[in-house]
Amino acid sequence: MNLKPDVEAVFVFLNSRKVSDGFRPAHLIKENYLTTGLHKYYNLENRKEEELIGTITFMSPEKYPACLWIGKEIKIFDGAKMIGYATITQIFNTTLQGVAE
Amino acid sequence: MTVCSLEWVYINQNFVFWAHTAGRETGTEETSPFAGEARFTSYPYDPVTGVYFAHARLYDADLGRMLSRDPVKRGLNGYPYCGNDPVNHTDPTGEIPTVLLFGAGGGILGGIAGFAGSALDQLSSGDEFSLRRALGSAANGMVTGAVKGALIGSGVGIPVAFGADFAAGAAGSLLEQAISGERVNAGRGILGGLSNAVSGAIFGNVPFKNAGQAFGKGALAGAATSGLGYLSDLIGRQPKSGQMGHFPGGTVARTPYERLMDPRGICILQDVFGGGLGVRKAYGYRYEMRDPDQPVRDGFDLGDFLRSTLTGGLMGGLSGVAFFGVDKAVGALKGSLSGGSKDNPYKKLYRAVSPEEYDDVFKTGGFRATPDGRTLEAKEFGNSLEDTLNFANHPINVDKAAILEVTIPKSIYNQLNHMSLDTPYFKSGTTIVEPDLLNIFNKSISKIRHVY
Numbered sequence: 001m002n003l004k005p006d007v008e009a010v011f012v013f014l015n016s017r018k019v020s021d022g023f024r025p026a027h028l029i030k031e032n033y034l035t036t037g038l039h040k041y042y043n044l045e046n047r048k049e050e051e052l053i054g055t056i057t058f059m060s061p062e063k064y065p066a067c068l069w070i071g072k073e074i075k076i077f078d079g080a081k082m083i084g085y086a087t088i089t090q091i092f093n094t095t096l097q098g099v100a101e
Numbered sequence: 102m103t104v105c106s107l108e109w110v111y112i113n114q115n116f117v118f119w120a121h122t123a124g125r126e127t128g129t130e131e132t133s134p135f136a137g138e139a140r141f142t143s144y145p146y147d148p149v150t151g152v153y154f155a156h157a158r159l160y161d162a163d164l165g166r167m168l169s170r171d172p173v174k175r176g177l178n179g180y181p182y183c184g185n186d187p188v189n190h191t192d193p194t195g196e197i198p199t200v201l202l203f204g205a206g207g208g209i210l211g212g213i214a215g216f217a218g219s220a221l222d223q224l225s226s227g228d229e230f231s232l233r234r235a236l237g238s239a240a241n242g243m244v245t246g247a248v249k250g251a252l253i254g255s256g257v258g259i260p261v262a263f264g265a266d267f268a269a270g271a272a273g274s275l276l277e278q279a280i281s282g283e284r285v286n287a288g289r290g291i292l293g294g295l296s297n298a299v300s301g302a303i304f305g306n307v308p309f310k311n312a313g314q315a316f317g318k319g320a321l322a323g324a325a326t327s328g329l330g331y332l333s334d335l336i337g338r339q340p341k342s343g344q345m346g347h348f349p350g351g352t353v354a355r356t357p358y359e360r361l362m363d364p365r366g367i368c369i370l371q372d373v374f375g376g377g378l379g380v381r382k383a384y385g386y387r388y389e390m391r392d393p394d395q396p397v398r399d400g401f402d403l404g405d406f407l408r409s410t411l412t413g414g415l416m417g418g419l420s421g422v423a424f425f426g427v428d429k430a431v432g433a434l435k436g437s438l439s440g441g442s443k444d445n446p447y448k449k450l451y452r453a454v455s456p457e458e459y460d461d462v463f464k465t466g467g468f469r470a471t472p473d474g475r476t477l478e479a480k481e482f483g484n485s486l487e488d489t490l491n492f493a494n495h496p497i498n499v500d501k502a503a504i505l506e507v508t509i510p511k512s513i514y515n516q517l518n519h520m521s522l523d524t525p526y527f528k529s530g531t532t533i534v535e536p537d538l539l540n541i542f543n544k545s546i547s548k549i550r551h552v553y
Binding site: 003018019020021022023024025026032033034035036037038057059060063078079080081 | 472478479481518520521522
């Protein structure tokens, strides 16, 4: 396994939630499937409004192939509470590349 | 976006029930996507019939009702779920709520302990044994024990428990006075309530971890109760014959509680502890109304005080151990009712932690929601060590340095969130402790140990 990021995304966190590199929330990668992903942010220092840009490395992308596409929104959870969402802007891991629904 | 009450969701890990009726508008929060899969109180959901299998019977989430009577409960209405109070209670087996079982067990034990404590106190002080007095203490113990048991079974917070213990203590004290033939004294009742509330706070409402802790907490609570009870007895005591100092004029005598008393039977000042019981009694010559069988305390005596406190401590310790036994017995009873006669009342959970969290856990004795931007506020636990080890070994979890094993009562475990997360790793499932349940979770921890 490697730690190459799987996707690049624009993050929006609700309620001005404080985040930093290494944050590992759960992501609703597809219907009824939550998986942990490691976040790295490009613009943490120059954060504009609520939006952050960065990457996500998922725990087991081979288990949910072809489920992402550019522009897809993934909800982000801390326990049962939705804390934000990520909009996919690039897909580095081709296993995850799917067709928009 | 319309979602159900988050508070309700956190407490009961249920994202379907009552979401239908308790909706509210919000643009900032949303509940888990696992609405269709989440199982309330661990009940398996039958998508065909749309009801939940509650072991002893079926539960309909839309109706908020069981579909048959509780096979254990014998009341007017056996159909509601947890007596229509699902926020404070759960019913994992579809039978009588834990709060009632604990309440009944506490009442019986409290009655026995009260009787035995009174008998021991009387015999050790050299007084003649008074059955009425012992029965009064038994009634007091039964009331306070039943409430204490119910409080432990319900897991309510300290403020509610303090109030309930106070009310039970006051009621128990008044009942004891009435049964033992004493004149009912409201002041003593209030002190009884206060001492019970104080001892209740010492005793706590969380199930005991082991018999030693049960004895220690029980002894401390019992000693506090007896010590305060001794002092309250002093306040409400009656003067003994011949102990009143006659005034030179020969018309009044001074009682130990500073009321001027006319030997004909009328006090000149109202009894400060006789309020609410009528003017005649309040001004009455109470000594003559006293049951001659009732021993009285003639003033503070250190030896007497210590003996009473030690006796209370001993009985409290033994009661604590007995309560510990009831806790085990209730677990076994519920286990046998649900088909698992040897059901372990505890559940082990596993969490991969960083060195910082490891230190913090052993420093504080629990888990904290640290808003550092890296850590989730909800705490995720694996249900098996092997799963958690696999999870921790993933490269994105490179900072995880150890795995902690946490043992908690199943009654608490059943109230936590069991959502599916990283299923390729957590094959046995995960348990999520939401931030608002961390305090209760931490208090319920029976044991934490470093296992990897």
